[in-house]
Amino acid sequence: MSRWPFAQILLVVAALATVPLLTASNVVLNFLTVALLIALVGQGWNVLGGYGGQYSFGHAAFFGTGAYVTAVLQMRYGVNAWMGFALGIAGGALVGAVIGALAFRSGLKGSYFALVTLAFAEVLRILASVAPITGAGVGTLIALDLRPQAFQFQSRAPFYWIILALVAGSLVIARLIEQSRFGAWLLAVRENEEAAKALGVDAARVKLAAMTVSAAITAAGGGFYAQYFLFIDSGIAYGPWISIEALLAPMVGGVGTVFGPLLGALVVKTLGELTKLVTGDAPGLDLVIYGGVLVLVVAFAPRGIASLPADLRARFARLRSSVPERADA
Amino acid sequence: MLSPTILIPALLNGLLTGAVYALVALGLTLIYGVLHIINFAHGALLTAAMFAAFFAHRLLGADPYLAAVVLTPLFFALGYGLQRFVIGPAAHGEDRNILLVTLGIAVVIENALLYAFRADTRALNLAYAFEVVDLGVAFVALPRVVAFGVVLAVAALLWLVLSFTDTGKAIRAVAGEKLGAELSGIDVDHIYAVTFGLGTACLAIAACLLIPTYYVNPHVGNAFVLIAFTIVVLGGMGSVTGALVGGLLIGVVESLCGLYLGESLGQIGIYVIFILVLLFRPSGLFGERA
Numbered sequence: 001m002s003r004w005p006f007a008q009i010l011l012v013v014a015a016l017a018t019v020p021l022l023t024a025s026n027v028v029l030n031f032l033t034v035a036l037l038i039a040l041v042g043q044g045w046n047v048l049g050g051y052g053g054q055y056s057f058g059h060a061a062f063f064g065t066g067a068y069v070t071a072v073l074q075m076r077y078g079v080n081a082w083m084g085f086a087l088g089i090a091g092g093a094l095v096g097a098v099i100g101a102l103a104f105r106s107g108l109k110g111s112y113f114a115l116v117t118l119a120f121a122e123v124l125r126i127l128a129s130v131a132p133i134t135g136a137g138v139g140t141l142i143a144l145d146l147r148p149q150a151f152q153f154q155s156r157a158p159f160y161w162i163i164l165a166l167v168a169g170s171l172v173i174a175r176l177i178e179q180s181r182f183g184a185w186l187l188a189v190r191e192n193e194e195a196a197k198a199l200g201v202d203a204a205r206v207k208l209a210a211m212t213v214s215a216a217i218t219a220a221g222g223g224f225y226a227q228y229f230l231f232i233d234s235g236i237a238y239g240p241w242i243s244i245e246a247l248l249a250p251m252v253g254g255v256g257t258v259f260g261p262l263l264g265a266l267v268v269k270t271l272g273e274l275t276k277l278v279t280g281d282a283p284g285l286d287l288v289i290y291g292g293v294l295v296l297v298v299a300f301a302p303r304g305i306a307s308l309p310a311d312l313r314a315r316f317a318r319l320r321s322s323v324p325e326r327a328d329a
Numbered sequence: 330m331l332s333p334t335i336l337i338p339a340l341l342n343g344l345l346t347g348a349v350y351a352l353v354a355l356g357l358t359l360i361y362g363v364l365h366i367i368n369f370a371h372g373a374l375l376t377a378a379m380f381a382a383f384f385a386h387r388l389l390g391a392d393p394y395l396a397a398v399v400l401t402p403l404f405f406a407l408g409y410g411l412q413r414f415v416i417g418p419a420a421h422g423e424d425r426n427i428l429l430v431t432l433g434i435a436v437v438i439e440n441a442l443l444y445a446f447r448a449d450t451r452a453l454n455l456a457y458a459f460e461v462v463d464l465g466v467a468f469v470a471l472p473r474v475v476a477f478g479v480v481l482a483v484a485a486l487l488w489l490v491l492s493f494t495d496t497g498k499a500i501r502a503v504a505g506e507k508l509g510a511e512l513s514g515i516d517v518d519h520i521y522a523v524t525f526g527l528g529t530a531c532l533a534i535a536a537c538l539l540i541p542t543y544y545v546n547p548h549v550g551n552a553f554v555l556i557a558f559t560i561v562v563l564g565g566m567g568s569v570t571g572a573l574v575g576g577l578l579i580g581v582v583e584s585l586c587g588l589y590l591g592e593s594l595g596q597i598g599i600y601v602i603f604i605l606v607l608l609f610r611p612s613g614l615f616g617e618r619a
Contacts, residue, residue, distance in 0.1 A: 116608070
């Protein structure tokens with residue numbers, strides 16, 4: 001079946017693009033915007049963690065850099081917001097490349113890689129909480145300037161379309177990775193790094209490239225966050241919450257798949273909202289649910305909810321077929 | 330340079346604080362040495378233990394040192410159950426899954442505490458918390474000296490258990506050669522859970538030693554666990570000696586960095602060591618080559 005590889009993406013994005021035409025509800029648009037933001041950040045994580053098998057616990061490092069560069073360039077140096085946003089993405093990519101170069105050159109993988117990414121995110125968080133340029137403990141406020149040139153809008157709809165466009169871009173990147181030779185190298189490194197090296201794949205370079213792209217996508221999420229909420233501080237930008245959301249979305253939706261992060265973000269955010277409806281806005285409870293979901297997904301649907309029916313069927317089939325075997329033995 | 334009258338107390342306090350760090354790291358390194366997993370729930374479990382010790386005093390009037398007698402077996406059982414019934418079955422034997430499961434558990438515990446007790450910071454007000462001991466060169470707080478002694482005793486006890494008891498020998502056998510141990514009739518799942526339980530029990534003791542002089546809030550464990558990660562990596566993953574020496578070393582480094590750079594930047598010193606060790610000598614000072 002030779003189909004145009006981007007047909008599914010076009011369909012999904014086109015369907016999502018009609019939402020602001022159907023409803024003017026700020027609640028709905030706000031919910032979807034935040035969910036799409038998490039989908040974007042999650043896709044960033046997915047490029048490195050899903051396709052590359054390198055589980056980062058510190059994607060906050062890239063999210064925060066994107067957010068701070070966007071905000072600080074505007075407020076302190078008078079740079080145009082869109083320009084700041086672009087430089088924020090570049091800054092995030094740079095941070096990703098530096099951390100990646102250090103980590104992969106030293107041959108860190110598995111738990112060690114998770115630890116070193118976590119440590120870098122924490123160092124940046126502490127630096128941002130004391131450095132004067134980031135506003136230290138007070139944080140950075142972006143002045144209200146409701147003009148499209150300033151990346152601010154009167155209504156929610158333009159924000160929604162922008163984040164949707166960014167998500168669409170990230171979906172295309174994921175699909176391109178799947179279709180490309182680079183993607184094949186990346187998957188080879190994930191499945192068996194030694195074997196991939198033996199076949200002539202430059203594993204360190206492939207991982208570094210994946211991490212740079214991953215960081216750039218996540219930094220775009222950070223820059224968008226700054227423009228949407230107009231306020232960041234060290235706990236928001238570099239806090240552990242975003243590192244967790246970044247890996248939770250693809251884990252839930254389907255790690256190493258094009259639509260996994262989007263699906264996962266929608267499911268996780270819906271769960272979060274439902275919890276709030278039931279219990280009121282209690283701090284911590286939504287994260288209790290997220291943590292529980294993470295454990296349950298790993299235990300029962302390691303390939304994500306999209307593959308859950310197939311996985312369960314396989315499990316039942318195994319159970320059924322194992323009964324006579326055991327009787328024989 | 331600062332005068333010895335400031336430097337020596339800072340060094341001593343660093344050593345005493347480092348002892349408790351070492352105990353937290355001991356639990357982490359024990360679990361790593363046997364199960365070969367990094368327990369990301371370690372910090373959250375420490376926080377839970379500190380809350381337990383806090384409320385044991387607030388509600389039941391139990392002295393933290395006495396509470397340790399009850400909390401230690403309780404947390405052993407908790408750790409045993411977590412590994413046996415949650416982490417083990419959920420992970421399907423894959424390292425990546427274990428990372429995620431322990432992270433998930435950490436998020437659940439930390440935020441359940443946040444939900445139950447809010448972000449408020451609480452502290453006990455014990456009479457003996459402010460007593461000091463004259464060590465000749467400096468005065469140090471009594472609870473810190475007690476903590477130092479207890480940590481050394483726990484480390485010695487742990488060493489005895491690992492060296493001379495059947496369970497200890499089984500633990501070392503599983504750490505060294507899992508398949509071989511399994512073939513000689515050792516119940517590996519049970520030993521894994523026992524090890525996880527021992528690591529968690531270390532946290533209960535650490536919590537009871539900390540609570541007289543420290544505060545507790547739902548995020549308090551995070552600070553300790555990143556320090557513990559640093560110690561474990563510095564001392565060599567799985568090395569008990571490494572955890573002890575690394576703990577004392579990090580305590581001193583933190584104390585001196587705090588003195589020269591100020592409180593919040595003082596933490597940076599630890600992270601920088603952490604990253605440098607990870608990058609340039611991931612096997613640590615006492616660990617085998619990875």
